[in-house]
Structure formats: C-alpha cells, structure tokens
Amino acid sequence: MCELLGMVASQPADVQFSFTGLALRGGQTGPHADGWGLALYEGKFARVFLEEHPAYSSPLAKFLRENPILAQLAVAHVRKMTRGTACIQNTHPFVRVVNGRHLVFAHNGTLPNVRKRPLRYESALGDTDSEHAFCVILEALRERFGPYYPEDPHQLGQVLFELGNELGQDGVFNFLFADGAHLFARCGDSLYSTVRKPPFGEVTLLDAEVSMNFGDHQGADSTLRMAAVATKPLTRNETWVRGEPGTLWLFKNGDLLDTWAPAPGYVEASPQITPAP
Amino acid sequence: MCELLGMVASQPADVQFSFTGLALRGGQTGPHADGWGLALYEGKFARVFLEEHPAYSSPLAKFLRENPILAQLAVAHVRKMTRGTACIQNTHPFVRVVNGRHLVFAHNGTLPNVRKRPLRYESALGDTDSEHAFCVILEALRERFGPYYPEDPHQLGQVLFELGNELGQDGVFNFLFADGAHLFARCGDSLYSTVRKPPFGEVTLLDAEVSMNFGDHQGADSTLRMAAVATKPLTRNETWVRGEPGTLWLFKNGDLLDTWAPAPGYVEASPQITPAP
Numbered sequence: 001m002c003e004l005l006g007m008v009a010s011q012p013a014d015v016q017f018s019f020t021g022l023a024l025r026g027g028q029t030g031p032h033a034d035g036w037g038l039a040l041y042e043g044k045f046a047r048v049f050l051e052e053h054p055a056y057s058s059p060l061a062k063f064l065r066e067n068p069i070l071a072q073l074a075v076a077h078v079r080k081m082t083r084g085t086a087c088i089q090n091t092h093p094f095v096r097v098v099n100g101r102h103l104v105f106a107h108n109g110t111l112p113n114v115r116k117r118p119l120r121y122e123s124a125l126g127d128t129d130s131e132h133a134f135c136v137i138l139e140a141l142r143e144r145f146g147p148y149y150p151e152d153p154h155q156l157g158q159v160l161f162e163l164g165n166e167l168g169q170d171g172v173f174n175f176l177f178a179d180g181a182h183l184f185a186r187c188g189d190s191l192y193s194t195v196r197k198p199p200f201g202e203v204t205l206l207d208a209e210v211s212m213n214f215g216d217h218q219g220a221d222s223t224l225r226m227a228a229v230a231t232k233p234l235t236r237n238e239t240w241v242r243g244e245p246g247t248l249w250l251f252k253n254g255d256l257l258d259t260w261a262p263a264p265g266y267v268e269a270s271p272q273i274t275p276a277p
Numbered sequence: 278m279c280e281l282l283g284m285v286a287s288q289p290a291d292v293q294f295s296f297t298g299l300a301l302r303g304g305q306t307g308p309h310a311d312g313w314g315l316a317l318y319e320g321k322f323a324r325v326f327l328e329e330h331p332a333y334s335s336p337l338a339k340f341l342r343e344n345p346i347l348a349q350l351a352v353a354h355v356r357k358m359t360r361g362t363a364c365i366q367n368t369h370p371f372v373r374v375v376n377g378r379h380l381v382f383a384h385n386g387t388l389p390n391v392r393k394r395p396l397r398y399e400s401a402l403g404d405t406d407s408e409h410a411f412c413v414i415l416e417a418l419r420e421r422f423g424p425y426y427p428e429d430p431h432q433l434g435q436v437l438f439e440l441g442n443e444l445g446q447d448g449v450f451n452f453l454f455a456d457g458a459h460l461f462a463r464c465g466d467s468l469y470s471t472v473r474k475p476p477f478g479e480v481t482l483l484d485a486e487v488s489m490n491f492g493d494h495q496g497a498d499s500t501l502r503m504a505a506v507a508t509k510p511l512t513r514n515e516t517w518v519r520g521e522p523g524t525l526w527l528f529k530n531g532d533l534l535d536t537w538a539p540a541p542g543y544v545e546a547s548p549q550i551t552p553a554p
Contacts, residue, residue, distance in 0.1 A: 045366040089322040100400040123377040
C-alpha cells in the first residue's frame, strides 16, 4: 500500500509542512519505502518530482523541503509497492496532458484486474495497476467529453464517481485526481480530509516532533483557506473527517465544493478479492 | 533564441560536465536567462526538471550538478525567450507520453506561423511556437503510424526530416527529439555534434575554466561512447562537426546511425521571414 496527500488552497501556499510528515513515512516511521512523488501545480502546469528511493533519505526530497515551491494545488505520494517493481516509471503521481492542462493522478490500494481493460489511445509507461486505472479514467473522459476537458467540475466529478465505484468493486481504489484548479479525492477504504482556515492554531505532525503555526508559517493573510486530504491523518490537534467508502470529494480554493455519496450499503472490493495489506 | 544540448551514450553516463557549460550560459556567460530544462531518460521514462529562472543561479540546477543522475540519453535547454513569456509552461524540453514511452522535444529558433496549424488531438500547455511545433510533429506521427510508435528509427527519421524541412521553410528550426533510445537532431541554422570515445583526453569547457578527463570522470570502461549535440560547441579541444542547414542526424548508443541531407540549395527560412536574432 502507500500513502497519499493532496492539498488545494485559496492562494499559493507552502506544502513543506505536510510533505515533511509524509516524507518521514517514506521509510522512517512507515513502511512506504519504495519511492515517492510530488506534483506541484503552477496554473495548469504540474511540476512533478519523482524518485524510486525512500523519501526520508532522499537528497531531492530534502532539497524540496529546504527550497519550498509555493503551489495552490499539490499531490504527493509515498509508495510501498504491491504491484510492479520499484522503478521510476511505477512511481506516483502520474501525469498526462489533456486539452492544454496537466492531469495528475495518484492511487492507494490495489486493482488486481484493471489491466485486463484494453486501452485505445492512452498507454502506460510502467506496469502498475494504478497507472493503468488512470489511463482507463482518461479514456472514459475522452469518450464522454471528446478532446475537450469539461469546464464544469461537477460533470467531471460525476464520471469519476461512477467509474471509481465501478473499478472499486474489484479492489481498493483510494485516489487523488487533480487538474490545476480542482482536487478530486475518492475514498475506497481510507481517506481523511481537513480544511484549514484562519485563525491558524499550532498543529503537530504525527510523525515527528514538529509543531508549526500555519498563520505564521504561510505568511498568510486572513483569507487563506487550505484543504488537505490524506490516507491517514497527518497531524494531531486538527480535525480530520473520515470519508465513507465510495465517496468522492471535490475541493477547490481550499473549500469542499461537492460530495458524491454512494448508495447505502456500498462496500469497496468484491468479496472474491483479497486486497493487499 | 536559446541553446540546446543533447547527449546519448552507450551506457548510463554523467551529463554533469556538459550541463555545467550549458548552465553557465543561462545568464552568466550568455544571454539565455529566461529558464532552463533538463530531461534525463531512465529507459523509456524521462525525468524532466524545469525552471523559468536562470540556470546559473538556480538552486535546482546546482542541486542537479552536485547530485548527478546517470542517464544514457539526455536533452537540455536554456532559453532566451523570443515568443511567449518566461513561465514554467513555456520552458523546454516538452514531454508527452506516446505508446508507452516519453517523447522529449526542445527547439532553438522561431517558427512564427506554426501556431496557425490546427491541432486535432494534441494540445499545448504554454504559448510557444516550439511546443506547438512538437504537437504538429506528434500528430504527423500519429497520422503516419497510428497509435503505435515505429520500431524502426529510420522510418521515424524520414518523417521528422520531411516535416522539419517543411516547417523550417517558415522560420528557423533547430531541434532535438528523443524517445528513450534515439536522439534525433535537426540543424536549421546552427547545430554541432561530437562523438566521444576512448581514449578520453582532457576537454575544456568554453564557458568556464573547467577541465576534465572523461575517462576518469565517467568511471568508464573502454567501451563507453557518447555523442553530444549542441547549438554551439561547448568545449575546446574536441572536434565539433557543424551540421548543414536542413540536415537530420540520428544517434543511438553514442554513435551516429543515420543522416538525412536536404536537397542541394536548401535554405532554412523563407525569404519573407526575418528570423529573430
């Protein structure tokens, strides 16, 4: 398995604090030692930093913590491989260009059968179920919207929600999907979110004895809002809302814009499938 | 204008030496101060590092010089903008996924009219003529080969050669195009190549008083071969072959595999166009 972190704010913000917590799980406090990745949006363009080595000891991850890049939208991932090998092409997040913007995707869980689904246009660089699932999503979007990316995120969310629950019936499918403005976050079996807004109190990372006041740290004015999503809560003394399996959240500018809830009794993963631990 | 550097070797090698010379031109010894980019292949996957700031003072470029990543194929670019603005989405090299591999493209010159060519499937993230030209190339490859990437680089080279000369009639089109195994290099008006092989002598950068023996530095055995291509020679005491306008070179594993030469009398840029200085 692996861990995900997504962040979307009302203005460019420093993701250093949250990434530090995630990076420590990349081999030091957690077992997620097979690679890490960080996508930082600047408008519709995502810079993506990837390594197939543990995040906590990575010179590049250290460099990024020490030379933070401000971003309004970010997706990070640390990986414990369950499918595929530890190599750069299997490292999340994955990125593609669609209609003049980068789309970024990261997955937690396993979808053991998704690679049986044929791809017509998209192709995977690596051999993970996760990247293949991203390609399946991209082809579904193309089928639904043609070469254009939908302006209305609620239209897009509906497709991601339905496809998420379809693929999630055959595995575990926690994912983050970002498009430069919006962060879509699907809970398969474990996803938490928190919204940070002024007044910022001191929050403490669960993985390190680090405390920080967001108000000070972000140099933020009173309008900053920041939504964070993670497979496990990253901090103490913040309220993390646990997602219900099958739920899709849509965040923008630090706010929760929309929620898609599954039918009552939805259960992730078919009984025939034993998800990886 | 801007400067290009491509490198392809018979085994993973350290591109630090050549990139140092190029990075110094990014604002210190040259006027190319509007951004830089470096793509390093690991198999069919390209890690791409981009910044819209000068390379010579960039902490990230410094980090990459100090923590070199071995690569068998690399494309680098420093940019002095002639079209578009200095922002991350206008920074070369550009990258797309085609049939399970990253394709990487960088351009030197200007193609003032290329953006009039419509795109059907591909789309640009930025507003440069260069990225649009890359999209035109990708669509031409799709038209010619369908969703498959041609196994035969000579087939691919023929398309790049013909399209290069077609687009080059309307501007200046020095470019590098890489696919994980091959480096295609087109000379519009200025492109030089050199092939390095044992015994390695000491070479000296033109832009800094740095000397280095490749044999020592690469930890290379006697089989290392390395081809380098650049818009201007980067070193003294190496032989750089000047390309003829309209020529396309194909390199693999440090060797020149093929050359496409234009018809006698080929002149880059139509008389109606005044290329940017």
